[in-house]
Amino acid sequence: MQAALRQRGIVVNHKKVRRLMREHGLQPRIRRRFIATTDSDHELPIFPNLAKNVTPDGPNQLWVSDITYVTIAAGFVYVAVILDAWSRKVVGYAIGRSKTRA
Template sequence: MSKPSGLGALCGELGYSRQSYYQAKEREQHRAVEESAVLAGVRAVREVLPETGGRKLQKHLRQAGILIGRDRLLRILKHNDLLVRRKKNYRRTTNSNHGLRVYRNLVREGKPHRPNQVVVTDITYLRTLEGFCYLSLLMDLYSRRGK
C-alpha cells in the first residue's frame, strides 16, 4: 500500500495544514514585494545623500509612504550590503616616535596607602577656534582628587 502523495500529504506528515503552507507562501511573497519597495526607496535617497544612515533613511521612507521598523530596515540593509560604515572619530595628536627619554612606571603594581603618597599627571589636547590648547591634570592616586 503506497502513501498518498501531494501537498496535503506532505503537509500532514510535517504537522501543518495546506492552508498554513499557502499563508506562509503568501507572506513570503508580500515581504519580497515590500523589501523591493524599501530597496528602491533607499537607493533613491542614497543617490542624493550617499552617506545617509538608518534613522534618516527610515524618516525619508516614511515620508514616501513606506512604513518599516528600524530593526527590519537595518536587517534589509545588512542583507543587501547597504549599511554605511561609521567613520572613526580619531585624531592622532601624540608623536611617540622621538628620541627623548621615556620614564618607566614606578608605581605599576603598588597601591598608595595614604593621601599625597603618589601623584599622577596627564595632558590632553583641546581644540579651540584659535587652535589646540593643552590641559594638564594632576591627581592624587589615593583620593582621586585633583591638585
C-alpha cells in the first residue's frame, strides 16, 4: 500500500498506513521472516554427532556439512556446503533443485 501511494506522489509513513488500514478493517498480508525448516518429530533414525568431542588443531582434520534452501526469483534451490571445521573455509558445495540429486 505504501509503495502504491509513493508511486502516486504521496509520501506516507508505513506506521500511518498500517494504522489507517487497521481502522478501516483492512488486513494486510503479513510476511513471515522466519520459516521453520527442521522437523525433528519423526520416526526416521537420528544419527549421532560423531564430531561432538573433536577439537581440530589444524586444517583438514574435521569437515562438517549442512544443507539448506535459498529463495531465488524462480522459487528456491537447495544448497549443501562442506566446511573445514578448523579454518571455516568452504571445502565444497552443491546447488540443485532437489535434495536427492547432486
